[in-house]
Amino acid sequence: MKDYLFSHKTRKADILLMFVVGLLLMICLHFRVPIAEVFSKTREISLGYITREYKGLYYVIDNGHSRIMCFDSDGKERYSIVDPSDNGSSVLYIDDCLITDENLYLSVSEWDGMLLARELVMKYDLDGNYIENVTQNIYDGYQNNKHSFYGLTEDQGALMFGECMADSVLIHRIKDGTDEEKRIPYPDAFDSVSDLVIERDAIFIMDKNGQINRFEKNTSDLIYTTEWENEEDRIPYCMDVKNGEVYFTDIRNLEAVRINGEDQKTRVMIEGTDSQTVTVCSENDDLLVTNSDGIQRIGENEAQFTEIRKSDADLVRQYVFLGCSVLLFLAGILFVLRLFMDVSGLRFNTAKSAPFTIVIVGAVILAVLSTTLLNAFRDSYMDKIREQLRATALIVSESIDEADVSNIKKASDFNSESYLNLIDRMESAFPMNVDFYRTAYCNILKLSEDRQTGYGIAYLDQSIGVYFPLDEVEYDEVREVYDTGNAVWNDAVADVTGTYLSVKVPVYSSDRNVIGAVAVGADTYVVSDMIQQMQKDVLFSIVIILLLLWVMTSEGLSFFYLISRYREKKMKKSGNAVVPVHLIRLLIVLVFTAFNMVSSFLPVYILKRCELFAGSYAGLIASLPLTVNIFVMGIMSLVSAKLVRRFGIKKIFMFSCLFAMAGNLTMLIPNYFTMVLGLLLDGIGVGLISNSIYIMLTYLNDKQVRNECLNNYNSASLSGINMGMLFGGIIATTLAQKYVFVFVAMTWLSLFFFAGFLAGKLQDIIASDENAEFTADARQNVSGFIFHKTILSFFVLIQNPYIIFNSFVFYFVPVFAESIGYNETVISVLLVLYSEVAVLLGSRVWDKTEKAFGDYAIYLAIGLNVVAFAIFAAQPELIGIIIALIVMGISASFGKPTHQSFFLRQKPTVEFGQDNAIGVYNFTENIGESLGPVIFSRLLGAGGVTNMSFLACISGLGLLHYIINRKELGHGK
Secondary structure (H helix, E strand, O other), X not given: OHHHHOOOOOOHHHHHHHHHHXXXXXHHHHOOOOHHHOOOOEEEOOOOOEEEEEOOEEEEEEOOOOEEEEEOOOOEEEEEEEOOOOOOOOOXXXXXXXXXXXXXXXEEEEEEOOEEEEEEEEEEEOOOOEEEEEEEEEOOOOOOOOOOEEEEEEEOOEEEEEEEOOOEEEEEEEEXXXXXXXXXXXXXXXXHEEEEEEEOOEEEEEXXXXXXXXXXXXXXXXXXXXXXXXXXXXXXXXXXXXXXEEEEEEOOOXXXXXXXXXXXXXXXXXXXXXXXXXXXXXXXXXXXXXXXXXXXXXXXXXXXXXXXXXXXXXXXXXXXXXXXXXXXXXXXXXXXXXXXXXXXXXXXXXXXXXXXXXXXXXXXXXXXXXXXXXXXXXXXXXXXXXXHHHHHHHHHHHHOOHXXXXXXXXXXXXXXXXXXXXXXXXXXXXXXXXXXXXXXXXXXXXXXXXXXXXXXXXXXXXXXXXXXXXXXXXXXXXXXXXXXXXXXXXXXXXXXXXXXXXXXXXXXXXXXXXEEEEEEEEEHHHHHXXXXXXXXXXXXXXXXXXXXXXXXXXXXXXXXXXXXXXXXXXXXXXXXXXXXXXXXXXXXXXXXXXXXXXXXXXXXXXXXXXXXXXXXOHHHHHHHHHHHHHHHHHHHHHHHHHHHHHHOHHHHHHHHHHHHHHHHHHOOOOOHHHHHHHHHHHHHXXXXXXXXXXXXXXXXXXHHHHHHHHHXXXXXXXXXXXXXXXXXXXXXXXXXXXHHHHHHHHHHHHHHHHHHHHHHHHHHHHHOOOOOOOOHHHOOOHHHHHOOHHHHHHHHHHHHHHHOOHHHHHHHHHHHHHHOOOOHHHXXXXXXXXXXXXXXXXXXXXXXXXXXXXXXXXXXXXXXXXHHHHHHHHOOOHHHHHHHHHHHHHHHHHHHHHHHHHHHOOHHHHHHOHHHHHHHHHHXXXXXXXXXXXXXXXXXXXXXXXXXXXXXHHHHHHHXXXXXXXHHOOOOO
């Protein structure tokens, strides 16, 4: 054990350890549990809003409208839905729920600052599994500042709800995908309606002015108003209806009451409740209220719930997470120790150590400078926000008339002249076409006459009527404003909708007495998000600079190192030709830099030009131009050998540059069909260049020299990919995407003149190593070669399944990252992460895997890709992408060279001729690569079953290859 721990050599056990760490990490990410809940067997009901009961089960919306919990009468959780999302990226706010015999429906909304972006009804099964969206409204503009869906119910298998609009209430009845609509005229419904309940044919609407009306069969009846005797002091907030009996909460008197319409009175059912909602149980007439300290059931079967015991499934998840976390911690320590011992045993030459040193020094300097500057920027930005909030609050305060504040006392004052004046003052100071004000709120607050309570009398968004009680913190702040006349700040005002940076300034009467307070605040999450986004942009720019510095330094030093080796060999082999590896590396770097400048945004760029094909197949259609591009590159691999022998690499190279330049100029025209044509031309050009150089390498008879060239080809292409993506990302972010095509076209034009000379010199020197006669009679026919059992099984079961995963990196990741809000700079960094891992590990990992695993290394490469995609499928977020790209980068460091080496040493390949065989190899590889965008376009947004089925299929193909060829496989040393 001691020998293993402190060995400086990589062992097979290290590969196994890496797999174990990756597997444990994937399990922990999949089963992750908040740290606060790791050792708890219960969940607290916190910030509860509404509770509903159906057939003995309770459903409570709590945790600031972010969670709905289902539990039984014994307080045992069945399931929870936390931060529901219909697309995996948005986080939705739960407004209400409906439970039926077959489904759970959630009325949810998505917010953009203080404005509504979407409102929808989601359908779940009774185990909490998402099924589909029943209906959805997408909003733009500045008017939608509160939700408009109310009264979810079911009637004869149809889903019904009301939608409050500017001058009416629209009743939806959805069944079998058909939405029947009935419009009820109702002036200013969007701002005036406080709640709505549908019971069979009757529609009950609660107005913020204290009235409740019943609409049925084109008639309306007033069933309650605060104008009744002894009802003036009530503030109705939310209601529920059962068998015509109407119950509502009075948030001023902290009561839940039932209406007695005949006597024009109300009967108090529950006293001393701070619940905003009241609901009636399904099995009897018991009432449910959701207080700040838990749920209370009043009636025949009284009960109280403050915390819920976790479900068995959640406890198992929790124990698995805890156990795997401990194992991951221990395995991680071992992995770090082995990594340290492995790295400490390396011998670095100047070409390898200098880039590390430069980047590390640069990173330290930039980290110190950027941290200092970003912290200073954050403080300065927050001061500007504070100044803006205070100035706006003072503008509103100074514009308010004393009489308007004094006149608002009861619910019926809603939409009175005084109330509308207050709203007008706030709206004038908060223009919603300015980004800052979309993240801010404004309320007018006051204290009761005895100053024992505080409440809001007007809200900018009119989500509340003329009264809403303040919590203890806000009450203390308003009282301080009354007592001192000074502005009062709070950096963390918390309620169910979020946490806010808030200031409260006094409203004065004519005799300079404080009669109220104006509270203005901005959502600190939104503000922090804005600042963090700016910080991310700066940090990613720094990362881009460091990566460019790293890649360019590495390539520069590698180039000069290879030149020195070339000169040494030339001196030793005086009169004999020496392969100029440095020229090969330089050519490949330049070619792949030009080719990959558009990689960070091209899939998204094409997808946005598929408007003509909108629908479920838009992603598939968007992948076709890339498929054409890669497929044509494969076609070029079949003809490159003959073209190189006939025309020479210099002419092929220059001819190809013109094709690639024409392709990029064509893509400047923003049209789907021009994209197809442009990528077709680009595929011809790049395919000819890359395949022609590669074929020339197969003329080398010295296996050691050939392997060195192949390895340099692989690492140089990855370096070129890195530089291309980094330069392209910078240009696309700084200027615009279309300018990248111009820059790429100019690069190809420069290569036409400059690199043509290098290609000619390369052709002259390598030609002297060509000793073979190229006659058709000396070779097998192509079909006989391809359909040989060894070759065909390799192409179909190993090469293509492996290369398909390239499209995860260069197609799937850009589209997915863009869909969750990341720009070209971030995408470039992600793609470079993959390539740089492969470059750094390079030949060292290839040598070790070849020695350790022999022919079985081809299965290891595929296995790593399968593990990588499984990690992303389990964690479809940024962290999942990063881990997956690192694992795939490890696979790429040895995968392709291992496949090439395995292929070239097969007996049918030698008999067919390695130069021609490599053309077939590249063609079949491009077939797999061209299928990749099509496959991953269908996997975008696919569920876990589809993803696991795909991985099982890939794994099965590898197993089938082993079964067919197991007797011919060679073991490592």
